Amino acid sequence: MLKYFAGILIVLSVSISFSVKAQNTDTWRLQLRRAIDSEAVTDSLFDKLDKVSPKPPLVGGYLGALYGLKAKYTWNPYSKLKYVDNAQDAFAAAVKKDPHNMEIRFLRLSVEVNLPAFLRMSRHVDEDRVQIIEQLQAKNYPGNNNRDLTITIIKYVMENGRCSPEEIERLNEQLALLK
Structure with a gap:
């Protein structure tokens, strides 16, 4: 007992x-x-x-x-x-x-895209953007599948992550899956 x-x-x-x-x-x-x-x-x-x-x-x-x-x-x-x-x-x-935590990658990307270019401290933006997209496609969503946080991350990356047209398309597909 x-x-x-x-x-x-x-x-x-x-x-x-x-x-x-x-x-x-x-x-x-x-x-x-x-x-x-x-x-x-x-x-x-x-x-x-x-x-x-x-x-x-x-x-x-x-x-x-x-x-x-x-x-x-x-x-x-x-x-x-x-x-x-x-x-x-x-x-x-x-x-x-x-290394696969989307929220950590998002936090770093959000800081680095706002740093002045002359500091040359934004070297992880591309890496973080790619990792975020990979994690989205694998459905490894942040925050115990926090839908609102995931949507926020997707929208931020689309607007500030220096995405290619193909990446924008993939992000839009992920966004559509969440709505």
């Missing part, structure tokens, strides 16, 4: 853990959208995610995006470059740990 009870507790704790992680990820996504227009939200979310230990790859991706936003909000050119370097490092580590 005790083994049975222990087994139920393990299953419940794992289920609750997955539920809490999903809720946290949804909260992070909402806060990141707010952070685009708010330095205070950027700093608050950064502080929360920076304390997560150990850091799963998706947390590293969000930290990369937040470093990018910190660069946006600082006026000091040296600090801007330091934040962009930190973003690049965070994204590199996250992609290395989870």
